[in-house]
Amino acid sequence: xxxxxxxxxxxxxxxxxxxxxxxxxxxxxxxxxxxxxxxxxxxxxxxxxxxxxxxxxxxxxxxxxxxxxxxxxxxxxxxxxxxxxxxxxxxxxxxxxxxxxxxxxxxxxxxxxxxxxxxxxxxxxxxxxxxxxxxxxxxxxxxxxxxx
Amino acid sequence: xxxxxxxxxxxxxxxxxxxxxxxxxxxxxxxxxxxxxxxxxxxxxxxxxxxxxxxxxxxxxxxxxxxxxxxxxxxxxxxxxxxxxxxxxxxxxxxxxxxxxxxxxxxxxxxxxxxxxxxxxxxxxxxxxxxxxxxxxxxxxxxxxxxxxxxxxxxxxxxxxxxxxxxxxxxxxxxxxxxxxxxxxxxxxxxxxxxxxxxxxxxxxxxxxxxxxxxxxxxxxxxxxxxxxxxxxxxxxxxxxxxxxxxxxxxxxxxxxxxxxxxxxxxxxxxxxxxxxxxxxxxxxxxxxxxxxxxx
Numbered sequence: 259x260x261x262x263x264x265x266x267x268x269x270x271x272x273x274x275x276x277x278x279x280x281x282x283x284x285x286x287x288x289x290x291x292x293x294x295x296x297x298x299x300x301x302x303x304x305x306x307x308x309x310x311x312x313x314x315x316x317x318x319x320x321x322x323x324x325x326x327x328x329x330x331x332x333x334x335x336x337x338x339x340x341x342x343x344x345x346x347x348x349x350x351x352x353x354x355x356x357x358x359x360x361x362x363x364x365x366x367x368x369x370x371x372x373x374x375x376x377x378x379x380x381x382x383x384x385x386x387x388x389x390x391x392x393x394x395x396x397x398x399x400x401x402x403x404x405x406x
Numbered sequence: 407x408x409x410x411x412x413x414x415x416x417x418x419x420x421x422x423x424x425x426x427x428x429x430x431x432x433x434x435x436x437x438x439x440x441x442x443x444x445x446x447x448x449x450x451x452x453x454x455x456x457x458x459x460x461x462x463x464x465x466x467x468x469x470x471x472x473x474x475x476x477x478x479x480x481x482x483x484x485x486x487x488x489x490x491x492x493x494x495x496x497x498x499x500x501x502x503x504x505x506x507x508x509x510x511x512x513x514x515x516x517x518x519x520x521x522x523x524x525x526x527x528x529x530x531x532x533x534x535x536x537x538x539x540x541x542x543x544x545x546x547x548x549x550x551x552x553x554x555x556x557x558x559x560x561x562x563x564x565x566x567x568x569x570x571x572x573x574x575x576x577x578x579x580x581x582x583x584x585x586x587x588x589x590x591x592x593x594x595x596x597x598x599x600x601x602x603x604x605x606x607x608x609x610x611x612x613x614x615x616x617x618x619x620x621x622x623x624x625x626x627x628x629x630x631x632x633x634x635x636x637x638x639x640x641x642x643x644x645x646x647x648x649x650x651x652x653x654x655x656x657x658x659x660x661x662x663x664x665x666x667x668x669x670x671x672x673x674x675x676x677x678x679x680x681x682x683x684x685x686x687x688x689x690x691x692x693x694x695x696x697x698x699x700x701x702x
Contacts, residue, residue, distance in 0.1 A: 321611075364517055368482035368516075377579075379577045
C-alpha cells in the first residue's frame with residue numbers, strides 16, 4: 259500500500275516534469291520565433307511608453323543584477339539564449355521599443371513558458387529593459403567581446 | 407508499521423540538501439502564508455518549503471504544526487503542489503496528520519487590472535490537522551482543544567476550490583481569495599475568505615549585490631476567516647485572523663517568511679506565530695529527464 263502511494267506521488271511530479279521537458283526540447287526553434295513575434299503584438303499605447311529610468315546611469319548595472327537572479331537560468335548567463343528561451347541579443351529584441359520589451363516582460367508569454375514578471379516592481383522591470391538594451395549597444399561598441 | 411518520525415528522519419537529509427546545499431534560482435516570493443496571489447511557479451522549477459505555526463489555545467494545549475510543501479511549475483499556466491502535514495501538541499503527542507495536493511491554473515494569457523487564478527485541492531487529513539492553512543465554515547479554536555487521540559479519529563477527505571483575484575498597483579499587491587470546501591461525505595459546502603496586501607520595501611534595485619538591502623524584503627498584512635456553510639452563510643460561530651507578514655528574499659535563492667497572527671474574536675486562536683523557509687530550484691524537470699536517460 260505504501261509503495262503504491264509512493265509511486266503515485268512520484269508519478270504525480272515526474273509525469274508532468276517529463277512531459278514539460280519533452281515539449282521544451284521538441285519545440286525549441288518554433289518557440290523562439292513565436293516569442294519574438296510576441297514583441298510585434300505589443301499594443302500601440304504600451305509600445306510608446308518611455309523608460310522612466312532612461313537617464314539613470316545605475317539602471318543597466320541594477321538590471322544586470324536582476325537579470326542574473328531571474329532571467330539567466332533560461333536566457334543564458336550572457337543572454338545569448340538556450341534551448342529553453344531565445345537570445346536577447348537578436349535584432350528583433352535589440353530593435354524593439356523599450357515599451358515593447360517592458361510589455362512582454364510584464365505579461366510573459368505564458369502559453370510558451372515565459373512567466374509573467376509583473377511580480378517585480380515596475381522600476382525593476384524598467385531596469386531590466388535598460389540592461390537588455392545595453393547588450394546591443396555594447397556589441398556595437400566592440401563586436402568581438404560580449405558586454406559585461 | 408513505521409512511525410512518521412522514522413519516515414521523517416529518512417526524508418530530513420534530502421530536505422536539508424534541497425534547502426541549503428542544492429543549486430538554486432533566486433525567488434521573488436510574496437510574504438503571504440494563507441492568501442494566494444496570481445503568480446505561479448516558473449515552468450520546470452521546483453520549490454521546497456518547510457513551514458510551521460505555533461498557536462496558543464484558549465482552551466486545551468498550545469501546539470506547533472508544520473508542513474512541507476513541494477511545488478512544481480508544470481507549464482506557464484499550471485502549478486502543482488504537494489503537502490505533508492504534522493503537528494505536536496504540548497503535553498500530548500506528535501503526529502502525522504495527512505497530505506494535500508493542490509493545483510493552480512491561470513486562465514488568462516495576459517496581465518489585467520484584476521488577475522484571476524483557479525485553485526483546486528484535494529486533501530486527505532485527519533481531524534488533528536492544525537496547520538490552519540485555510541479557515542472555513544464554522545472552524546473555531548475549540549475544535550482543536552481535544553486530545554490528538556480523539557481528533558485523529560475523524561477523517562477529512564475534502565475538495566477545496568478557490569477563486570484567487572490579484573492586482574498590482576504602484577508596487578502594492580492586493581489579493582482576494584474566496585474559498586469553498588466540500589467534505590466528500592455528506593457535509594455541506596463550507597466557505598471562507600483570505601485577503602492580502604503587500605509591498606516590497608524598495609521598488610528599485612540597487613546596482614550592488616546585497617543581502618540586507620530593502621529591495622530583498624517585502625511586508626504586508628493578511629486577513630482570513632470563515633463565512634459559515636451552505637445552511638448558515640454567516641459570521642456567527644466563525645473565527646477570523648489578522649496577521650502582519652514579512653518576507654526576506656535572499657540572493658542565495660532562499661526565502662524566509664515570518665508572521666505573527668492575532669485572533670479577532672473569541673472563537674479564534676489567541677495568537678499564531680508562523681515561519682517558513684523555502685528554496686527554489688530551476689530546471690528540475692530537465693534534470694529529472696536527464697537522470698532518467700532522456701535526450702539532452
